[in-house]
Amino acid sequence: MHAQYKDHMGDDLRVVDAARVSFANESWYINEEYVPDKNSKHFEAWLRYALVNVRHDRPTLSVGDFGLIQFLAEHGHWTPFAHPQISLRMKAPVPIRTQCFKHKQGFVENEESRRYISSRPELFMPEEFRSKAANAKQGSSGTHSRSTPWKAFYKDICEEAIDGYVAMVEDGIAPEQARFILPQGVQVQWIWTGSLAAFARFVRQRTDSHAQGEIQELASDVNDILQPFYPISWEALTR
Numbered sequence: 001m002h003a004q005y006k007d008h009m010g011d012d013l014r015v016v017d018a019a020r021v022s023f024a025n026e027s028w029y030i031n032e033e034y035v036p037d038k039n040s041k042h043f044e045a046w047l048r049y050a051l052v053n054v055r056h057d058r059p060t061l062s063v064g065d066f067g068l069i070q071f072l073a074e075h076g077h078w079t080p081f082a083h084p085q086i087s088l089r090m091k092a093p094v095p096i097r098t099q100c101f102k103h104k105q106g107f108v109e110n111e112e113s114r115r116y117i118s119s120r121p122e123l124f125m126p127e128e129f130r131s132k133a134a135n136a137k138q139g140s141s142g143t144h145s146r147s148t149p150w151k152a153f154y155k156d157i158c159e160e161a162i163d164g165y166v167a168m169v170e171d172g173i174a175p176e177q178a179r180f181i182l183p184q185g186v187q188v189q190w191i192w193t194g195s196l197a198a199f200a201r202f203v204r205q206r207t208d209s210h211a212q213g214e215i216q217e218l219a220s221d222v223n224d225i226l227q228p229f230y231p232i233s234w235e236a237l238t239r
């Protein structure tokens with residue numbers, strides 16, 4: 001299970017420009033002649049951001065543009081955050097793929113099709129089996145006391161089903177039907193393209209402690225990939 005970077009478009013400045021075009025204005029990263037507005041309520045936060053950027057030789061937004069991004073995020077003005085787009089290559093077991101696909105607005109996905117491929121599917125192995133949570137309708141608690149034998153059981157049963165799938169395909173059964181025998185633990189891959197706004201919503205919801213552990217891990221990977229490309233917008237949208 002993983003999220004891998006493919007490519008991305010835009011940056012924090014794109015968000016600012018999308019907002020400022022309302023007034024036919026445009027912004028630039030600051031240069032050495034720039035004098036920040038020390039009276040801005042965002043000055044101290046901006047200074048921390050600017051100092052880190054200088055150290056890493058990265059382009060820096062003005063304090064006004066930094067503050068604008070905070071304002072847009074705080075007031076739910078999401079369209080400027082829909083201009084930057086990111087493509088990822090994802091791999092996850094079927095139920096986690098299904099959870100990802102519940103996020104519809106601002107995303108497109110194309111996934112591998114077991115109508116057209118008949119290679120042996122890869123099984124997702126959980127690191128451990130967790131116990132059912134005692135007082136919750138959903139979720140889980142710590143490691144189950146018999147996690148290790150259940151992992152061996154899971155692997156045996158699933159690999160047997162996958163062997164059955166391979167045998168059916170080798171005997172000429174259509175892959176689009178043979179796939180019905182596959183367990184939920186097989187991994188599927190998809191290309192996932194979405195806006196900065198959409199991925200931030202996904203990460204916000206799926207890093208929450210109520211989300212399933214596996215999708216929390218995946219959302220955390222997505223977080224780590226996207227944060228460096230849009231540091232100000234990402235922080236404002238996901239905090």
Ligand SMILES: Cc1cc2nc3c(=O)[nH]c(=O)nc-3n(C[C@H](O)[C@H](O)[C@H](O)COP(=O)(O)OP(=O)(O)OC[C@H]3O[C@@H](n4cnc5c(N)ncnc54)[C@H](O)[C@@H]3O)c2cc1C
Pocket residue numbers: 102103104105106201205206210211212
């Ligand atoms: C912990 C957890 C448990 C969950 N359990 C279940 C479950 O048991 N069963 C299940 O089916 N799903 C479940 N979900 C999925 C959940 O119901 C959402 O479908 C999913 O989280 C996507 O969120 P979203 O609707 O905000 O995203 P999107 O579909 O991307 O929508 C983004 C936003 O656009 C707006 N929007 C979208 N569609 C419309 C519309 N038709 N009309 C008006 N506004 C719209 C809403 O403001 C929405 O928040 C669960 C999610 C979580 C995080």
